[in-house]
Amino acid sequence: MSPGQIAALVAAGAFVLLVILLAIPLIKLGRTLDEATIAIRKAHQNSDPIFSGANTTITHVNAQLERVDGITANARAVTGNVSALTSLFTATLGGPLVKAAALSYGVSKAIRARRKASEAPGKHLRRRTARGGKR
Known part of the structure; x- marks a missing residue:
C-alpha cells in the first residue's frame, strides 16, 4: 500500500466517523419532531371538548348579560320616575x-324676643322713653 492509499483510507474513515457523529443529532431531532407531531395531534383531539365548553359558557354569559341589560333598563326607568x-x-x-x-x-323668633323683653322690663321701658313714650 502506498502512502496515498493509506491517506485515502484514513480520510474515508474520518468521513464515516463524521457522518455517524452528524447522524446521531439528526436521529434525535427526528424523534423530537415525531413527539411534537403526536403532542399536536393529541392537543387537537382534546381541543374540541374545550371549545364546546367555552361555547356553552359564552352562551350562558350572553344570557346573563341580557338579563342584566333588562335590569339596568328597569333601574333607569325607576330612576326617571323617582326624578x-x-x-x-x-x-x-x-x-x-x-x-x-x-x-x-x-x-319662634318673635316669641323669644317677647320672652327676653318680659325678663328685662327695664330695657323695654328705656326704649319707650328714648322714643318719647311714657314712663
Whole structure:
C-alpha cells in the first residue's frame, strides 16, 4: 500500500466517523419532531371538548348579560320616575313647606324676643322713653 492509499483510507474513515457523529443529532431531532407531531395531534383531539365548553359558557354569559341589560333598563326607568316624582313634590309642596317653615321660624323668633323683653322690663321701658313714650 502506498502512502496515498493509506491517506485515502484514513480520510474515508474520518468521513464515516463524521457522518455517524452528524447522524446521531439528526436521529434525535427526528424523534423530537415525531413527539411534537403526536403532542399536536393529541392537543387537537382534546381541543374540541374545550371549545364546546367555552361555547356553552359564552352562551350562558350572553344570557346573563341580557338579563342584566333588562335590569339596568328597569333601574333607569325607576330612576326617571323617582326624578319626576321628586320634581312634582318640589313643585307642589316645596313652596308651601318653605313658607310654613319661614312662618314658624319667624313666630319662634318673635316669641323669644317677647320672652327676653318680659325678663328685662327695664330695657323695654328705656326704649319707650328714648322714643318719647311714657314712663
